[in-house]
Amino acid sequence: MQILITGSIAFDYLMSFPGHFKEHLLPEHLEKVSLSFLVDTLIKRRGGIAPNIAYTMALLGGQASVMGTAGSDFGEYGEWLTKQGVDISNIKVMDDKLTASFFATTDQSNAQIASFFPGAMADAPSMSLRDIEQPPDLILVSPNDPAAMDKVIKESNELGIPYIYDPSQQIVRVDGETLMVGVESAHGMFANEYEFELVKDKTGLSLKEILGHLDFLVVTLGPKGAIVYHGEGEEYINAVPETQILDPTGGGDAFRGGFLTAYRHGLDWRACGRAGALAATFCLENEGPQTHYYTVENFVERYKENFADDDSMSVLINSN
16 A cells, blocks of 8 residues: 655754743733743754654655655755655755744743744645656645645545545644535544544534544544544554653654554554554654654564554564
């Protein structure tokens, strides 16, 4: 099964402030706030939801192809992704723009002030599934320029290619009608617990009504694990215990990469959810969404340690 991951491609610029923002915000003067925070650290990381997901899929030895737009500063990032086994042939570089960038400053209480510069992501609607030489078997519609997401959904339906809907960060940006269109013709859907409540609120649909449109729905619950809803019922997936948590960034993307890898191998819903949970934990134990590393053998061994009753993940070794 060939899976195409559509979504944002970005750089993350993460800074730390050795104090507390609240100590410098005066409620009575917020209408004229003008502040500059001297930070202690600055870290630049490779990011963007689509490459984050594809990176985990590549680690697990599977096909991982990304469709999206990047800027003139993407060269080294693109070369690195290729070396990891990610297909970037469907990434369009906009030479007159910079790659989308996320700027976040975090204080000592984990409060955060952030900005997102769309850059080349604004040109994502210029891309078309019709331009892909070999159409995929399945498409993941992850957060991107909203118009680009709408276009992928429309073309997926026209071309008869099933898609999984993953609106996550863009849920707050789009209206209920847009979300309704995304849900109604989707093959499956991903969302975290809070995002799913927003989807229900904005669309006016109940869980039962949403499930009526989907083959499956995955709702991630953070440290509580995840629930996979499907035609025969639902599976509660326990989170995999971590040795440490260095950074939560990208955990959800890693979950999707693990889940989709098991799904493309035809494994059952419980195994798909467990593969996602383990992939997420590997990510949480490292700093950044693309710094974790393991071999397929490492992954399978740890899977068996946590799910002793399940040997299904051995298929990953046999396929590599």
